[in-house]
Amino acid sequence: MANFFLDNSDLKHHLHHPLMEKLVALRERNYSDAEKYDYAPFNFEDAMDSYEKVLEIAGEISGEIVAANAEDVDHEGPHVVDGHVVYAKGTQKNLDALVKAGLMGISMPRRYNGLNFSLVPYIMAADMVSRADAGFVNIWGLQDCAETIYEFASEEQKQKYLPRVCAGETMAMDLTEPDAGSDLQAVMLKATYSETDGCWYLNGVKRFITNGDGHIALVLARSEEGTKDGRGLSMFIYDRNDGGVTVRRIENKMGIKGSPTCELVFKNAKAELCGSRKLGLIKYVMALMNGARLGIAAQSVGVSEAAYREAIAYARDRKQFGQAIIEFPAVYEMISLMKAKLDASRSLLYETTRFVDMYKTYEDIAKERSLEPEERAEMKAYQKLADAFTPMAKGMSSEFCNQNAYDCVQVHGGSGFMKDYACERIYRDARITSIYEGTTQLQVVAAIRHVTTGTYLHQIEAYEAASIAPELEPLRDRLKAMKEAYVKAVEAVTATKDNEYIDFQARRMVEMAGHVIMGHLLLADTTRNESFRHSAEVYINFGEAEVAKHAAFIAHSTPEMMADYRK
Amino acid sequence: MSLKIVVLAKQVPDTRNVGKDAMKEDGTINRAALPAIFNPEDLNALEQALQLKEQNPGSTITLLTMGPPRAAEIIREGLFRGADGGIVLTDRAFAGADTLATSYALSCAVRKIKDFDIILGGRQAIDGDTAQVGPQVAEKLGIPQVTYAEQILKIENGKATVKRRLERGVETVVVPLPAVITVNGSADECRPRNAKLIQRYKYAKTPSEKQGLSEECLKLYEERPALNLYEWSVNDVDADLDQVGLAGSPTKVKAVQNVVFQAKESKQLTAADSEIEELVKELIANHTIG
Numbered sequence: 026m027a028n029f030f031l032d033n034s035d036l037k038h039h040l041h042h043p044l045m046e047k048l049v050a051l052r053e054r055n056y057s058d059a060e061k062y063d064y065a066p067f068n069f070e071d072a073m074d075s076y077e078k079v080l081e082i083a084g085e086i087s088g089e090i091v092a093a094n095a096e097d098v099d100h101e102g103p104h105v106v107d108g109h110v111v112y113a114k115g116t117q118k119n120l121d122a123l124v125k126a127g128l129m130g131i132s133m134p135r136r137y138n139g140l141n142f143s144l145v146p147y148i149m150a151a152d153m154v155s156r157a158d159a160g161f162v163n164i165w166g167l168q169d170c171a172e173t174i175y176e177f178a179s180e181e182q183k184q185k186y187l188p189r190v191c192a193g194e195t196m197a198m199d200l201t202e203p204d205a206g207s208d209l210q211a212v213m214l215k216a217t218y219s220e221t222d223g224c225w226y227l228n229g230v231k232r233f234i235t236n237g238d239g240h241i242a243l244v245l246a247r248s249e250e251g252t253k254d255g256r257g258l259s260m261f262i263y264d265r266n267d268g269g270v271t272v273r274r275i276e277n278k279m280g281i282k283g284s285p286t287c288e289l290v291f292k293n294a295k296a297e298l299c300g301s302r303k304l305g306l307i308k309y310v311m312a313l314m315n316g317a318r319l320g321i322a323a324q325s326v327g328v329s330e331a332a333y334r335e336a337i338a339y340a341r342d343r344k345q346f347g348q349a350i351i352e353f354p355a356v357y358e359m360i361s362l363m364k365a366k367l368d369a370s371r372s373l374l375y376e377t378t379r380f381v382d383m384y385k386t387y388e389d390i391a392k393e394r395s396l397e398p399e400e401r402a403e404m405k406a407y408q409k410l411a412d413a414f415t416p417m418a419k420g421m422s423s424e425f426c427n428q429n430a431y432d433c434v435q436v437h438g439g440s441g442f443m444k445d446y447a448c449e450r451i452y453r454d455a456r457i458t459s460i461y462e463g464t465t466q467l468q469v470v471a472a473i474r475h476v477t478t479g480t481y482l483h484q485i486e487a488y489e490a491a492s493i494a495p496e497l498e499p500l501r502d503r504l505k506a507m508k509e510a511y512v513k514a515v516e517a518v519t520a521t522k523d524n525e526y527i528d529f530q531a532r533r534m535v536e537m538a539g540h541v542i543m544g545h546l547l548l549a550d551t552t553r554n555e556s557f558r559h560s561a562e563v564y565i566n567f568g569e570a571e572v573a574k575h576a577a578f579i580a581h582s583t584p585e586m587m588a589d590y591r592k
Numbered sequence: 593m594s595l596k597i598v599v600l601a602k603q604v605p606d607t608r609n610v611g612k613d614a615m616k617e618d619g620t621i622n623r624a625a626l627p628a629i630f631n632p633e634d635l636n637a638l639e640q641a642l643q644l645k646e647q648n649p650g651s652t653i654t655l656l657t658m659g660p661p662r663a664a665e666i667i668r669e670g671l672f673r674g675a676d677g678g679i680v681l682t683d684r685a686f687a688g689a690d691t692l693a694t695s696y697a698l699s700c701a702v703r704k705i706k707d708f709d710i711i712l713g714g715r716q717a718i719d720g721d722t723a724q725v726g727p728q729v730a731e732k733l734g735i736p737q738v739t740y741a742e743q744i745l746k747i748e749n750g751k752a753t754v755k756r757r758l759e760r761g762v763e764t765v766v767v768p769l770p771a772v773i774t775v776n777g778s779a780d781e782c783r784p785r786n787a788k789l790i791q792r793y794k795y796a797k798t799p800s801e802k803q804g805l806s807e808e809c810l811k812l813y814e815e816r817p818a819l820n821l822y823e824w825s826v827n828d829v830d831a832d833l834d835q836v837g838l839a840g841s842p843t844k845v846k847a848v849q850n851v852v853f854q855a856k857e858s859k860q861l862t863a864a865d866s867e868i869e870e871l872v873k874e875l876i877a878n879h880t881i882g
Contacts, residue, residue, distance in 0.1 A: 125786065131787075
């Protein structure tokens with residue numbers, strides 16, 4: 026009888042972050058919905074109580090249903106019947122349970138039948154579902170495509186599609202094609218407007234589309250004939266009820282095998298334009314991707330949690346040389362570092378989620394009334410932080426997730442290499458997190474300008490000024506020294522004014538900032554909750570060495586040495 | 593057609609994972625050591641009711657339970673899954689009831705509800721395992737009963753078609769309504785609690801749970817009548833005092849034995865046929881197998 030919310034007190038800790046009082050009041054417009062809806066909260070305490078109760082439901086379904094089905098789903102996988110996807114039996118059961126529990130459209134407003142929850146509990150549910158089955162979370166988590174419809178579609182479209190998502194219809198985002206992966210400007214799928222029918226038709230092929238046979242899809246297509254770049258692309262909504270799209274095949278993947286990755290053929294598929302023409306890539310996909318990246322960060326943290334739990338359980342159970350292997354320094358160091366990376370990436374995940382939620386909520390309020398000057402300033406500040414933290418959270422947590430999955434197998438020794446233990450599946454599932462929705466390398470591309478423009482540094486200084494438990498000061502002093510090393514490295518690299526060289530060193534600099542930021546977040550966590558102390562100590566030991574390593578590399582580099590790598 | 597469905601449910605100690613302290617010295621259940629849960633097969637019954645409600649728009653589900661005031665917890669559990677309201681049959685005079693007295697009390701309550709098409713309940717409760725209460729309620733109300741139901745296939749022209757799971761097969765029967773149907777554990781599992789419903793009904797309370805609330809809080813119950821759960825006493829259901837509780841229970845528990853399984857050291861065998869044969873004989877002799 027596992028409940029993934031109740032068995033993990035760290036989640037409650039993050040749910041009850043001090044910023045929540047303000048965030049929830051904004052989300053709930055000072056709790057004015059309580060007059061109209063009998064399931065809306067009266068006040069902050071009531072809202073938080075509801076969040077907890079609903080997360081308990083999500084935790085129960087994750088622990089008892091999704092986790093229990095994960096192994097069978099991994100073996101069975103989805104298949105294609107008559108051009109459409111049939112999920113593995115367990116996948117369908119998982120989905121039915123979550124739909125019946127009303128856990129779709131969690132963050133949608135109540136007028137579209139959503140729960141109007143903050144993004145924090147939504148991401149927390151994704152964290153738990155991912156721990157249960159990393160492949161399944163993709164199908165369920167694509168509900169955040171609804172955010173894009175909510176933000177950019179017409180009122181008529183919102184009324185048509187959003188209640189359907191809240192009632193359990195699944196979604197897909199059809200972006201990539203055989204020749205347009207990381208480079209979406211190369212998208213070729215053709216959108217033609219028929220004057221006679223008064224609607225758009227889509228023709229072409231999409232590839233690597235997660236849940237490609239979902240009920241409602243957002244499709245990126247070329248609406249401007251003769252164009253070749255991103256400015257010729259628009260966003261469309263395809264409704265499976267209209268037909269015109271068939272699934273040609275499902276990819277045979279290394280991991281997340283329950284999640285159908287489809288190749289789609291569009292043959293005169295009727296579609297509706299979403300938002301304005303030509304803004305498909307430059308505006309809407311960017312918004313869509315930011316939401317999806319936060320989702321992958323949550324997935325990464327959930328998989329890290331699963332890896333950590335499998336590893337520690339095995340290490341306590343497995344005896345060699347007359348004792349449990351967790352008694353050996355080589356093993357207990359590995360396990361505590363796994364926990365530290367897990368805790369650090371989870372703290373970063375929820376910090377980022379709050380930033381995103383704050384600015385999105387202000388943005389939404391701005392549609393109803395004009396913001397006060399201080400509100401507008403706050404929105405801008407959070408938007409900047411969200412932009413800076415999203416690629417960092419996705420990049421760092423997915424790398425940590427892979428490292429934890431690797432160590433999980435390592436702790437299992439020879440048994441870990443066999444198909445008998447869950448760690449083998451976790452290892453395969455983890456691998457995609459640092460690849461899709463933008464590889465780690467592309468997250469660095471998005472993050473680097475916040476290194477050069479000082480967004481990270483500015484936020485680090487804010488953390489340095491925050492009050493923490495006095496006994497943590499020595500640890501904070503070490504973080505300050507790490508920041509000095511970071512500043513010095515950034516100055517040395519940017520002083521060259523050589524863009525290729527900045528790109529060359531970018532990942533090192535982003536990681537240095539990441540270690541310092543996560544160190545500060547863990548100190549804040551420890552101040553609120555003593556149970557994080559070990560992770561704070563262990564993480565800062567680890568991060569300090571990483572920062573020193575990168576600092577040494579940068580100190581000994583020059584733009585000229587790139588020649589050795591360029592060949 | 594819309595149906596008026598009554599679901600009989602019981603709050604039971606969770607006997608599925610019992611520890612050493614599950615029983616007191618005197619052989620009675622140590623309720624403090626066992627969490628109180630919604631009887632599992634009653635949840636199967638509730639799921640059948642919810643499916644009927646989905647198939648027959650306008651239907652309502654009323655949960656009826658007998659027990660101490662805290663049994664209101666399972667009424668809320670039902671509301672969180674889609675039931676419409678509930679009644680706790682609670683009175684000191686009901687205490688100590690065997691199945692006869694229980695079914696009498698429940699049938700009195702059902703008579704008071706008066707307007708019903710189907711009464712659903714679990715096959716049996718995991719604390720008593722008698723499977724008697726459902727059938728006895730049907731007898732007392734003078735209506736037909738279907739036991740071991742796995743699925744209610746359809747409701748048409750005032751008749752229910754029900755699939756029964758029997759020991760060696762499946763039987764499909766048609767029963768005129770109103771009827772009592774008791775549901776097997778092999779039926780569909782009950783759906784999870786629903787996010788919206790848990791928010792809507794989390795403050796639902798019985799009169800005794802409302803005691804001590806401020807005027808301000810009580811206003812909520814006037815504004816939202818659905819949050820009022822009901823408590824009925826012996827008088828409320830016009831029950832005969834001699835037929836309820838201990839007084840109305842001919843069954844007396846004479847003695848209860850606490851059986852404690854003790855783990856023994858493991859036994860090593862070689863793969864020799866003779867040793868395996870010896871083991872099989874031993875297991876048959878001590879009734880482990882055979």
